[in-house]
Amino acid sequence: MIRFEGVHKSYSAAGREAVALHPLDLEIRAGEVFGIVGHSGAGKSTLLRLINGLETPSGGVLTVDGQRLDTLDGDGLRALRRRVGMIFQHFNLLSAKTVIDNIAFPLRLAGVSKAKAHARAQELLVRVGLEAHRDKYPAQLSGGQKQRVGVARALATEPKILLCDEATSALDPQTTASVLQLLDGINRELGLTIVLITHEMDVVRRVCDRVAVLDAGHLVESGPVSEVFLHPQHATTRRFVAESDDVDEAAQHDDIAHVEGRLLRLTFTGEATWQPLLGRVSRETGIDYTILSGRIDRIKRLPYGQLTLAVTGDHFDTAAQRFADAGVHVEEIAR
Numbered sequence: 001m002i003r004f005e006g007v008h009k010s011y012s013a014a015g016r017e018a019v020a021l022h023p024l025d026l027e028i029r030a031g032e033v034f035g036i037v038g039h040s041g042a043g044k045s046t047l048l049r050l051i052n053g054l055e056t057p058s059g060g061v062l063t064v065d066g067q068r069l070d071t072l073d074g075d076g077l078r079a080l081r082r083r084v085g086m087i088f089q090h091f092n093l094l095s096a097k098t099v100i101d102n103i104a105f106p107l108r109l110a111g112v113s114k115a116k117a118h119a120r121a122q123e124l125l126v127r128v129g130l131e132a133h134r135d136k137y138p139a140q141l142s143g144g145q146k147q148r149v150g151v152a153r154a155l156a157t158e159p160k161i162l163l164c165d166e167a168t169s170a171l172d173p174q175t176t177a178s179v180l181q182l183l184d185g186i187n188r189e190l191g192l193t194i195v196l197i198t199h200e201m202d203v204v205r206r207v208c209d210r211v212a213v214l215d216a217g218h219l220v221e222s223g224p225v226s227e228v229f230l231h232p233q234h235a236t237t238r239r240f241v242a243e244s245d246d247v248d249e250a251a252q253h254d255d256i257a258h259v260e261g262r263l264l265r266l267t268f269t270g271e272a273t274w275q276p277l278l279g280r281v282s283r284e285t286g287i288d289y290t291i292l293s294g295r296i297d298r299i300k301r302l303p304y305g306q307l308t309l310a311v312t313g314d315h316f317d318t319a320a321q322r323f324a325d326a327g328v329h330v331e332e333i334a335r
């Protein structure tokens with residue numbers, strides 16, 4: 001659906017070239033929710049703005065919905081933008097227009113009659129759960145409601161791709177959850193491809209299928225969220241995951257120093273998450289364990305658990321093998 005082949009982007013500012021994105025290869029598949037995570041300045045917005053042609057690559061080939069963007073003229077680009085909707089951190093609603101007029105606006109711009117545009121906007125209002133707010137102005141809405149209007153407006157032209165630019169960063173945790181749920185529903189019911197950029201790994205964990213991690217313009221890691229989140233390889237990714245787990249790594253290191261035994265990290269996914277394995281392996285092998293940290297949650301709809309144990313007793317290797325045989329990912333952590 002979206003393919004970056006050696007795409008890079010530099011800006012020239014005050015006579016100097018600044019690299020925002022180093023050459024990268026990336027494929028975003030039709031119908032998936034793809035997350036791009038990175039700190040401020042990593043190049044996330046640049047990457048997103050390349051997809052809808054708001055920025056032009058400095059080199060490489062970018063293909064969106066089967067079309068190489070460098071072959072499109074003005075009309076081609078405008079047609080592409082109708083197939084690529086976008087929502088924003090600060091919603092970007094028109095303050096002088098009502099909710100229904102905001103949603104109908106892209107259709108009116110495209111020359112659709114007022115009656116038809118309003119009929120379509122009304123359907124979208126229902127989809128995002130804002131029927132009761134139809135004639136209000138943006139200033140009369142909460143942040144979550146404004147973002148729902150943003151989503152409805154982005155869907156007005158029936159795009160195939162929805163770009164989300166830090167869409168939940170201005171929202172409280174509960175509202176964030178409800179907007180992410182809305183995006184998840186849209187992805188499933190309409191089959192829309194969603195690309196979202198965020199600085200929060202937790203947003204990625206909740207809705208994305210795959211993720212790419214950007215660090216200072218470099219794509220440092222990418223893959224299925226369950227892989228990248230549970231087994232991060234790059235230091236930047238590990239920091240994002242630790243932040244989302246709310247782990248104070250220094251304090252955890254101090255705690256671990258005082259505990260006896262070898263350290264084992266167990267990662268359970270799917271069915272294994274709900275089995276009483278710890279007790280069983282402990283009984284069968286005679287090992288003892290202290291739980292140093294743990295979390296049970298979901299990655300999108302996949303249940304997972306991750307536990308760090310300090311293990312004492314003579315049969316560490318046998319116990320590790322029993323866990324592995326039960327489908328648990330086992331990793332010994334060096335002290």
Ligand SMILES: Nc1ncnc2c1ncn2[C@@H]1O[C@H](COP(=O)(O)OP(=O)(O)OP(=O)(O)O)[C@@H](O)[C@H]1O
Nearest residue numbers: 011013018020038039040041042043044045046047
């Ligand atoms: N129009 C521009 N002109 C010059 N430099 C730019 C321009 N837009 C972005 N940059 C630079 O490119 C780099 C990447 O910026 P970008 O906005 O893509 O990062 P980001 O990850 O989205 O950051 P943030 O989360 O803060 O928005 C930064 O160093 C930024 O200063």
